[in-house]
Amino acid sequence: MRTKTKKALEGTTGVVQKSTWFDYMNNALMILLSLCFIYPVVMTLGQSFSDAKAMVGKTVFLFPVGFSLDSYKQLLSDISILRYYWNTIVYAGLGTFLTLTLTGMLAYPLTARDFKGKRVISVMLLITMFFGGGMIPTYLVYKDMYHLTNTLWVMILPGAVSAWNVIIFKNFFNSIPVELREAAQIDGAGHFRVLFQIVMPLSKPLLATIGLFTIVGHWNGYFNALLYLDSADKFPIQMFLRKILVLSEISSGADLQNLDILRQLANTNPTTVKAAATIITIIPILCVYPFLQKYFTKGMMLGSVKS
Template identity: 40%
Template sequence: MNTKAITRINESVGDRLFIGAIYTFLILVLIAVLYPLVFIVSASFSSASAVVSGRVWLFPVEPTLDGYKAIFNNSQIIQGFSNSLFYTVVGTFISVTITILLAYPLSKKTFYGRRFIMVLLVFTMIFDGGLIPLYLVVKNLNMIDTIWALLLPQALAVFQVIIARTFFQSTIPDELSEASEMDGCSETKFFWKVVLPLSKPILAVLVLMYAVMKWNMYFDALIYLKSEELFPLQIILRSILILNVESGGNIEEVLKLQGLKELMKYSLIVVSSLPVLVLYPFVQKHFVKGMLIGSIKG
């Protein structure tokens, strides 16, 4: 008797109904999550009149690239896209560097005071000074309306530090460090030559988490930045989403501008989501492994 036949015999009617209910629920969740994404992509490739009139449901209607042409012909959007790339790349590098340099010493049992430092870090996850004190600190450091206002105040996330510390404790054994010391290897050289090459999974986790956070950074830019040439793409997207078309001109011109605005909105959502969608497949394998090791073990 083969395995399939044994499985069919062991499964009762109740088990099959339960599994069927689970699959049905998961399919409904998939549709609920997938449909808005499909709709946005379809609307971005449809004509302005089809979008405004609500004729777009699943597939593009009257396919066109007018929305994407309008985006790439807008110098403000290009500038915002470039700024977001800069904030994401530089900000992620700073954040990952600080997180690793803090998490690795905290994972060492010989580091004096590491428990006290962890208590202080966890305390900041429960209580914080609030928005006004943070703004005053940034202002007193002369970072208002500068690129540093988006790079430094939110450079460190305690949750990421905890994950990285747990990863180092679970993956880098003390015996490996002791063996390297016996061979005359310094702590710095051990960190660069041994720890970092073994830490690719957690590095992928940190890069993806910080990159998504930096790319979607909106509130900090809204508070700290005043110059339009420093605005990230998310602020530009906000201005397009809430922009009201002036009522001047004839009714046909107003409807045309409204349609173009709606079309640009969907096209810009697709463009702003594209970098994260491109990044994730390259770090997916390490991301899953790093999350499992960094959050379950230790």
């Protein structure tokens, strides 16, 4: 098959493409970058499985020093980690659903030719990309006006819609043939039906790409929880990781609530505990990438075509 293809190329163009030095250098650079990205994960994984006593005075390059599951047992013995996981799944799942739905509902009218208010809305969205209210005014608005602090919605609603995502959605919707919408409207379909049964199903690369970025953002987010959440029952998994990283560095001044954790960590190596906590935190989100890779590759060019 490869020989036939080569002969076909020679017969049509007379020239067979050969790899250039740029191709070799580009491939080498991509391999080097991939190794740079993979190495910290492999090293952290090796540290997490290392034996605490064997790790004294040693460092992990790739493979574990000894082998032990004590760090994982120590961390997973804390039942609160399941609650943190559940909170993060709710924040990421519900937040991503609302982001895709609300952003699509805002971007769809901006693609309509006869919508007179789209210029005003576009200008208002553009203003939010350059100006913000500040941390303290934002906190006061969430607390006093909307009463969102220490609730589920303070982790989801404030960042549900962004101007940048609306622009990307709008550009992608404009690439869908307008004849499909007009045909559906002639058959009696309303705007909601056109959006959710025609436009959104044709936007799988868009939804996968923005959804992946949104899920990762919610999963890695901890700063909003640090500012707006008071109850530990509502903390995300990243707050658990932060607690482990901070407590393992504490030598004095610990409060009574954290004394039990400090006693547990005293019998382990802080390096292996940190590594195990990191692996426990990142493993679920790493499992999402392979299932969305097909659409994510297509969606990397989203917004590159001017509408």
